[in-house]
Amino acid sequence: MDIQSIKNRFAIIGNAPALNHALNTAVQVANTDLSVLIVGESGVGKEVFSNIIHTLSPRKHNPFIAVNCGAIPEGTIDSELFGHEKGSFTGAVDSRKGYFETVNGGTIFLDEIGEMPLGTQARLLRVLETGEFIRVGSSKVQKTDVRVIAATNRDLLEYTSQHKFREDLYYRLSTVPIRVPALRDRKEDVPLLFRKFAADFAERYKTTSIQLDVVAMQLLINYPWRGNVRELKNAAEQISVLSTNKQINAEVLQQFLPQNDNSRSLALIPSSGAMGQRGNPDFNSERDILYKLFFDMKKDMNDLKQMIFDVANNQDYTPPDPSAKSVVKMYTEPEPAPVNNYTSNTPILLENNTHSQHEVLEETLSLADREKEFITKALKKHKSRRKDAATELGISERTLYRKIKEYGIKE
Numbered sequence: 453m454d455i456q457s458i459k460n461r462f463a464i465i466g467n468a469p470a471l472n473h474a475l476n477t478a479v480q481v482a483n484t485d486l487s488v489l490i491v492g493e494s495g496v497g498k499e500v501f502s503n504i505i506h507t508l509s510p511r512k513h514n515p516f517i518a519v520n521c522g523a524i525p526e527g528t529i530d531s532e533l534f535g536h537e538k539g540s541f542t543g544a545v546d547s548r549k550g551y552f553e554t555v556n557g558g559t560i561f562l563d564e565i566g567e568m569p570l571g572t573q574a575r576l577l578r579v580l581e582t583g584e585f586i587r588v589g590s591s592k593v594q595k596t597d598v599r600v601i602a603a604t605n606r607d608l609l610e611y612t613s614q615h616k617f618r619e620d621l622y623y624r625l626s627t628v629p630i631r632v633p634a635l636r637d638r639k640e641d642v643p644l645l646f647r648k649f650a651a652d653f654a655e656r657y658k659t660t661s662i663q664l665d666v667v668a669m670q671l672l673i674n675y676p677w678r679g680n681v682r683e684l685k686n687a688a689e690q691i692s693v694l695s696t697n698k699q700i701n702a703e704v705l706q707q708f709l710p711q712n713d714n715s716r717s718l719a720l721i722p723s724s725g726a727m728g729q730r731g732n733p734d735f736n737s738e739r740d741i742l743y744k745l746f747f748d749m750k751k752d753m754n755d756l757k758q759m760i761f762d763v764a765n766n767q768d769y770t771p772p773d774p775s776a777k778s779v780v781k782m783y784t785e786p787e788p789a790p791v792n793n794y795t796s797n798t799p800i801l802l803e804n805n806t807h808s809q810h811e812v813l814e815e816t817l818s819l820a821d822r823e824k825e826f827i828t829k830a831l832k833k834h835k836s837r838r839k840d841a842a843t844e845l846g847i848s849e850r851t852l853y854r855k856i857k858e859y860g861i862k863e
Contacts, residue, residue: 634680
């Protein structure tokens with residue numbers, strides 16, 4: 453089967469050389485039973501490649517299952533994959549077959565393999581090397597014939613150096629690696645994809661498809677698309693819904709794209725100088741949101757200090773009127789130091805109109821300490837599952853990993 457037929461069958465759009473190379477590799481490896489490791493950023497379509505490999509393989513009439521390793525709690529992933537015996541743990545009221553048993557003869561796709569716990573990695577390695585596994589709570593060795601396709605958006609080699617991923621498992625999985633290119637690495641495909649998404653939306657809702665002029669299309673092509681194809685599709689649908697004019701120029705398109713290239717969403721993020729240098733590559737929209745939270749907390753602390761001041765002077769405290777002039781005035785607040793060690797020693801003048809009294813309070817607010825505290829609590833709440841903790845904090849997993857390493861947080 454040629455590449456164009458595969459693209460038509462699996463609705464793959466694009467002619468970039470890197471994409472064609474990845475597809476060619478998938479076709480060549482499909483007829484074998486070799487393990488495959490699909491590598492690529494989030495949103496590039498790694499699961500589509502696993503479907504291609506299974507559909508073109510001799511196992512195509514046997515079961516295929518996709519398992520997101522990052523979505524299964526660490527305490528139950530062994531049971532999900534390998535099954536368990538009745539009474540093997542609390543809640544195990546019956547025996548249960550795992551995926552490696554139910555998909556025998558077929559293909560199992562392990563997405564986000566980098567999130568798999570080390571203990572489960574050892575069990576997986578045994579399956580790959582001998583085809584054997586043991587249910588949780590059992591001593592009976594069972595055999596299975598399952599082809600494993602894994603995918604990750606992580607640098608697993610770096611994980612092996614940090615002892616977060618088994619080196620022997622990495623080399624066993626990556627017998628044939630397939631790298632799916634990011635959208636910014638195949639810019640020539642952006643116009644094709646955008647037109648397809650816009651046309652699909654128009655057909656679904658019986659409306660006219662949006663059209664970009666030449667300048668707008670060039671702006672679209674040069675945008676980094678860090679969310680890849682998924683982000684581009686979201687953009688096409690958002691513009692289709694919210695734009696009153698179906699002819700889109702660059703000025704209109706710019707309203708739907710983040711002002712900062714480091715942003716990962718289509719929401720406009722204010723570029724306040726108080727947040728730090730926007731050109732700093734370490735800054736992204738997730739950190740902006742997190743630090744905005746800290747600055748909001750700072751305002752709440754100021755209001756609390758005003759209340760305490762009023763109570764201390766035997767006054768009846770009334771909440772400040774949002775429409776009135778604030779009783780808290782801040783003077784000559786210096787530009788913040790780099791965020792990682794940011795401490796604000798800002799003189800705050802509290803003005804009391806009744807007694808004409810003035811009091812200067814020194815406030816120290818360490819954003820780094822607050823950030824470390826929030827990250828620690830989120831990791832504890834989600835039992836060190838970084839993906840869930842990152843979602844809770846509203847930041848990316850990459851940012852969370854960097855902050856864990858920076859603050860020396862023990863998981």
